[in-house]
Amino acid sequence: MKTALLEAVTHDLRTPLTSIKASVTTLLQDLKPASDNENKEGLLDVEGREEMLEVIDEETDRLDRFIEGLMELARIEAGDMKLRRQWGSVEEITRTAVKRAALLTRDHQVHTWIDDELPTVRVDERAIAEVVYNLLDNAAKYSLTDRRFELKQKPAKRVLSN
Numbered sequence: 600m601k602t603a604l605l606e607a608v609t610h611d612l613r614t615p616l617t618s619i620k621a622s623v624t625t626l627l628q629d630l631k632p633a634s635d636n637e638n639k640e641g642l643l644d645v646e647g648r649e650e651m652l653e654v655i656d657e658e659t660d661r662l663d664r665f666i667e668g669l670m671e672l673a674r675i676e677a678g679d680m681k682l683r684r685q686w687g688s689v690e691e692i693t694r695t696a697v698k699r700a701a702l703l704t705r706d707h708q709v710h711t712w713i714d715d716e717l718p719t720v721r722v723d724e725r726a727i728a729e730v731v732y733n734l735l736d737n738a739a740k741y742s743l744t745d746r747r748f749e750l751k752q753k754p755a756k757r758v759l760s761n
Contacts, residue, residue: 608669612665615658619654622654625643626651685723689717690717695728699732700732
């Protein structure tokens with residue numbers, strides 16, 4: 600299990616680093632002056648440079664989120680995770696996660712349906728938004744482009760209590 604986890608972590612760290620490295624290498628190569636014998640055709644135009652910088656920006660954010668997730672996991676394992684429960688709206692929590700995942704889901708359609716009559720909930724909004732974000736991230740990663748994602752929330756038919 601540890602080997603599988605290490606392989607997954609290594610893959611998740613290398614993927615954004617590979618994109619960042621390729622983009623930076625391309626940008627640096629583009630800056631080098633052409634020698635007399637080199638043909639400088641195919642230089643990056645403004646749009647090409649902007650695209651490389653966007654890749655660097657997105658992948659750096661992705662790497663940062665992954666590292667933050669590892670730190671959070673370490674806090675959970677150590678028993679140091681403190682939930683900050685407060686009353687909040689399911690709609691607002693979902694909206695926050697969908698907005699955060701916008702870059703990841705830009706090649707997909709994301710639709711949300713949330714019942715108007717849902718009560719507020721007492722949760723750690725950040726933690727629940729992270730769960731919804733991770734679901735969107737996985738859906739975007741492991742599905743074909745131009746797929747439709749639907750987030751539906753319906754109220755329970757009856758309330759269970761102790």
